[in-house]
Amino acid sequence: MSDNVTAAATPRGLWVKFALPSLLGAIVFLFPVPNGESFTIPFGVLIDWVNENFGTLVSGLLIAVTVISAAVTVAFSVFGLGPKQGFLRHVFQVSPTWMVLRVLGAVFCLLYFTGTGPDFVISDATGGTVVGFLMKNLLALFFFAALALPLLTDYGFMEFVGAFLSGVFKRLFRLPGRSAIDGLASWLGAAPVGVMLTVQQYDMGVYTRREAATVATTFSIVSVPFCYVIAKVVGLEGVFFSYYASVILIGFVCALVLPRIPPLSRMPDTYANGAVPHDDDVVLPGETLLRAGTRMGLARAAAAPGPAGFLRNGVxxxxGIWFGLVPATLAIAMIALIVAEYTPLFTWLSMPFVPVLEWAGVADAQAAAPGLVIGFADMYLPALIGADIASQETRFLIAILSVSQLIYMSEVGALLLRANLGLNLGHLAMLFVIRTIISTPIAIFLAKVVVF
Structure with missing residues (x-):
């Protein structure tokens, strides 16, 4: 279907293909349901149900995933086995660094579940936190997210909502209207997917280098299901909607500030070599926002797969996520927690923040301070090291930072450095620090005055 086809000429079946998956996705990820004395989302109910009723099965599945990933990755990457191209080659042929991380993930997993590893691997503070809790939750999360997130991202919901936000992105964030759709792709879907989509748009001439760098570093926020896991890690799933509303507010403030200051403001407004600049065609001349959203939503639905393709893509x-991401995430989180628990490195790095937090009246400031710096390695780490802090206000601050700092080197940072957007490690570190400086006082205020 062309974008120019009018709504009146649209077959009824296409309306159903646009509206039904989008509505179902919105219910699963955004609709509040009672959970005791508080509220949660249906997605969270599914994760909790699986972990409560199939804990042993999930543990066995985690062992199988990490071991198979390590073995097949070594076979593909070292010995050249397997198909020479295609989906499996893309998943399992990786760089030496990622291969080592996957092997380490399998080793850590086996040592923990067999109880044969050293204390620094199998203790509750390290292996118990990462393998016994976080990764089991992530395994269930990835299962449902892989199957359900396309309901939000592939059938027109993003395009429909993005049309209404396009003017906001132009006026407030100094970005073309189409960036609203890419921003939603990152926010509702997965941050790495959003980064890759933005880089593709830059290569095609949709964005200048400044615009692409701004979208990639400002709107690639952890998705709704990941936010739920962060809230669960720190024991705040009971106030999930307050927490997620705070994430949105802080993300909005950061998005207002960052495009107007270095390093993003100094990025050149030039297009990729060989790219033909595109017109910003989200809302056509004389078109209302509703008609533009409907037009783009229906066009996206027309290109989306049917039930068989939806299932195939989900699998x-x-x-890709289970065998590609889970083992490496496990390894990175374990290494960082071992360093945090058994060395003073992060304590030293966070010392300048302790008096600032104490001045702001943050309880357990000494325990919370490492959470302000460790997130640069991986987004889960602040929540993991802050999970045992007694003060719920402080845990709220740590949970906010886990999501709002945004630049983490285990995934998004690595993608940004490999992209041709002109961002280097210094830029990413500067953006991480600026986001931390902006997010921390707002989160402290929200925790003390609004949420608790």
Whole structure:
């Protein structure tokens, strides 16, 4: 279907294909349901149900995923086995660094579940936190997310909502209207997917280098299901909607500030070599926002897969995430927590923040301070090291930072450095620090005055 086809000429079946998956996705990820004395989302109910009723099965599945990932990755990357191209080659042929991380993930997992590893691996503070809790939750999360997130991202919901936000992105964030759709792709879907989409748009001439760098570093926020896991890690799932509203507010403030200051403000407004600049065609001349959103939503739905393709894509996404991301995430989180628990490195790095937090009246400031710096390695780490802090206000601050700092080197940072957007490690570190400086006082205020 062309974008120019009018709504009146649209077949009824296409309306159903646009509206039904989008509505179902919105219910699963955004609709509040009672949970005791508080509220949660249906997605969270599914994760909790699986972990409560199939804990042993999930543990066995985690062992199988990490071991198979390590073995097949070594076979593909070292010995050249397997198909020479295609989906499996893309998942399992990786760089030496990622291969080592996947092997380490399998080793840590086996040592923990067999109880044969050293104390620094199998203790509750390290292996118990990462393998016994976080990764089991992530395994269930990835299963449902791989199958359900496309309901939000592939059938027109993003385009429909993005049309209404396009003017806001132009006026407030100094970005073209189409960036609203890419921003939603990152926010509702997965941050790495959003980064890759933005880089593709830059290569095609949709964005200048400044615009692409701004979208990639400002709107690639952790998705709704990941936010739920962060809230669960720190024991705040009971106030999930207050927490997520705070994430949105802080993300909005950061998005207002960052494009107007270095390093993003100094990025050149030039297009990629060989790219033909595109017109910003989100809302056509004389078109209302509703008609523009409907037009783009229906066009996206027309290109979206049917039930068989939806299932096939979901299974491929699940394989890519389970076997590609889970073992490496496990290894990175374990290494960082071992360093945090058994060395003073992060304590030293966070010492300048302790008096600032104490001045702001943050309880357990000494324990919370490492959470302000450790997130540069991986987004889960602040929540993991802050999970045992007694003060719920302080845990709220740590949970906010886990999501709002945004630049983490285990995934998004690595993608940004490999992209041709002109961002270097110094830029990413500067953006991480600026986001931390902006997010921390707002989160402290929200925790003390609004939420608790």
């Amino acid at each position: 491929q996404n699940l394989i």
